[in-house]
Amino acid sequence: MAIDLRETFLEAEEFKKLGNDFYKEKKYEDAIDCYTKAIELDSNNAIYLANRAMAYLKTEAYGYALADSSKAIELDPHYLKGYYRRASANLALNKYKESLKDFQTITKLAPKNKVAKEKSKECEKIIRQILFVEAISFDDCKKSVVDDIHLDSIKVEDSYLGPSLPSDGKVTEDFLKSLISWFKDQKPLHKKFAFQIIIEARKLFAGYESLVYVDIPENAVFNICGDTHGQFYDLLHIFEINGYPGPNNLYLFNGDFVDRGSFSYEVIFVLFSLKLLHPEYFFLSRGNHETVSMNRMYGFAGEVKAKGTELMLKLFHETFCCLPLAYVVEKKIFCVHGGLFSEDGVTLDDIRKINRFQEPPESGLMCDLLWSDPMPQNGRSPSKRGVGLHFGPDVTQQFLAHNQLEYIVRSHEVKDNGYEIAHDGKCITVFSAPNYCDQMGNKGAILTVTKNDLSPQFKTFTHVPHPDVKPMAYMNMGTMFEL
Structure with a gap:
């Protein structure tokens, strides 16, 4: 039984490696296929899911990327790349509050992570901008921009x-x-x-x-x-x-x-x-x-x-x-x-x-x-x-x-x-x-x-x-x- 598990692991790792090679060549659909095969062999590996999420992001399959990265986090709550991938998927879907939560989680898990801190600040800035625009739009919703152009x-x-x-x-x-x-x-x-x-x-x-x-x-x-x-x-x-x-x-x-x-x-x-x-x-x-x-x-x-x-x-x-x-x-x-x-x-x-x-x-x-x-x-x-x-x-x-x-x-x-x-x-x-x-x-x-x-x-x-x-x-x- 141990030999079978070992062989399964090696086969899954081989598919992951092949997927990584395709990803580097920007053959994202091929990479997704390989990561999928790795996941079929080992569905509890957070790395395989996060890698496929990254390839999904490249092909604009943000819904799928969101699902994979969430599953990766479920499997490993300390896996930083899972949070990064999910934050990226939510950003692509303009869900800034959800992205901010993940970046803040990364900073708690890795206090010295400068990228997560920068992204948190950017998310907070965008959220403030959206709230401001919504507020002034509500106050002046019937006015055309043309009225301000002379x-x-x-x-x-x-x-x-x-x-x-x-x-x-x-x-x-x-x-x-x-x-x-x-x-x-x-x-x-x-x-x-x-x-x-x-x-x-x-x-x-x-x-x-x-x-x-x-x-x-x-x-x-x-x-x-x-x-x-x-x-x-x-x-x-x-x-x-x-x-x-x-x-x-x-x-x-x-x-x-x-x-x-x-x-x-x-x-x-x-x-x-x-x-x-x-x-x-x-x-x-x-x-x-x-x-x-x-x-x-x-x-x-x-x-x-x-x-x-x-x-x-x-x-x-x-x-x-x-x-x-x-x-x-x-x-x-x-x-x-x-x-x-x-x-x-x-x-x-x-x-x-x-x-x-x-x-x-x-x-x-x-x-x-x-x-x-x-x-x-x-x-x-x-x-x-x-x-x-x-x-x-x-x-x-x-x-x-x-x-x-x-x-x-x-x-x-x-x-x-x-x-x-x-x-x-x-x-x-x-x-x-x-x-x-x-x-x-x-x-x-x-x-x-x-x-x-x-x-x-x-x-x-x-x-x-x-x-x-x-x-x-x-x-x-x-x-x-x-x-």
């Missing part, structure tokens, strides 16, 4: 040599070209023109319903792009290989324009400018990262404060609340950032009636639209992310049949080839941030259809070089996933 009083200095909007404030082709060139040199847009663009985009988005119907013109193509996540130079590459928007080349960017990549400021201004230039040919939908809580953690808030102002960030957040939640193309293709619902019988009219002018709630239709993911099994299950749910092929089929649709296009998940076809061809994921976060090695993709042929065609592409600014350079809490 464009006529903002002077453009003679020293400013960047792109300028014409006197009527309308975005032109020349302005867009100048803006892109200026951004390539990593220079910020003057705040007067920045405010003008956001204000006009806000007005435009506010005029849409939460669900927008789009018809494709004859002899035109309709392109759907997934997450761009602040990868400005890859965004420009999309237009270089696939053409800029126009009457015969329509685009829908399917959410998650900002965060993670450190050029989110440039991405969002180019996208908003394109929307103002081509309102009938260019569309944007809201993703789960077009939200206050995600921006606070994943970089956009810090980036806008660095390149713009605090007031500009507030205006962005107000504008994000105006973005439509979903589109129906040619009455047959349902486009949404995340996925489907925790309940049956949802109609397109139900989606149209959602009050989207708010931060997403933690449950309900709006949350599901922004956060959910498909799974291969029938039915529904809790999400690996800790928010939203997993939905199966039967859920997809029922929703499509109920609403007389052909298939779903969604984004929200990195895919090795830039896209994935699931649920018998009825649920397609498209992701357009190649080499996501400079480490995943994935391709990006564009999905294209025409009015007379709604069968999806795909164009894939690889990443292009960008200036030496690391992803998440403006991220709150620093390197939380390296703990």
Whole structure:
């Protein structure tokens, strides 16, 4: 019996070692598989669980990471890495109070741990900021940020040599070209023109319903792009290989324009400018990262404060609340950032009636639209992310049949080839941030259809070089996933 236990231990250790090797190579899914095999051999080893939690963090499976790290702590209440992993998972889910408790536990177990002390202070600071914002928002909840912006009083200095909007404030082709060139040199847009663009985009988005119907013109193509996540130079590459928007080349960017990549400021201004230039040919939908809580953690808030102002960030957040939640193309293709619902019988009219002018709630239709993911099994299950749910092929089929649709296009998940076809061809994921976060090695993709042929065609592409600014350079809490 002792020999069998010894052999089991050695086999489990071998899987752990292999998992560690995969992790170092940034092959996180392979690492997860190896750690899982080690856990199957020895489910009471806290190290195996903490290692898998770390790999889950890298793949954004925060719900799973939370479960594994909690189990590791259960097995070994003095295991510091278990607390670190759980704190990181809670940070990713914007649960700062829970993270603070774990960092405080680490400081009790290891009083000389400087990292835990620093993270505790950062958590406390963020909690105070959130409480302050909530307090002033409650006092002045009906006031628009626009009321505090007085464009006529903002002077453009003679020293400013960047792109300028014409006197009527309308975005032109020349302005867009100048803006892109200026951004390539990593220079910020003057705040007067920045405010003008956001204000006009806000007005435009506010005029849409939460669900927008789009018809494709004859002899035109309709392109759907997934997450761009602040990868400005890859965004420009999309237009270089696939053409800029126009009457015969329509685009829908399917959410998650900002965060993670450190050029989110440039991405969002180019996208908003394109929307103002081509309102009938260019569309944007809201993703789960077009939200206050995600921006606070994943970089956009810090980036806008660095390149713009605090007031500009507030205006962005107000504008994000105006973005439509979903589109129906040619009455047959349902486009949404995340996925489907925790309940049956949802109609397109139900989606149209959602009050989207708010931060997403933690449950309900709006949350599901922004956060959910498909799974291969029938039915529904809790999400690996800790928010939203997993939905199966039967859920997809029922929703499509109920609403007389052909298939779903969604984004929200990195895919090795830039896209994935699931649920018998009825649920397609498209992701357009190649080499996501400079480490995943994935391709990006564009999905294209025409009015007379709604069968999806795909164009894939690889990443292009960008200036030496690391992803998440403006991220709150620093390197939380390296703990």
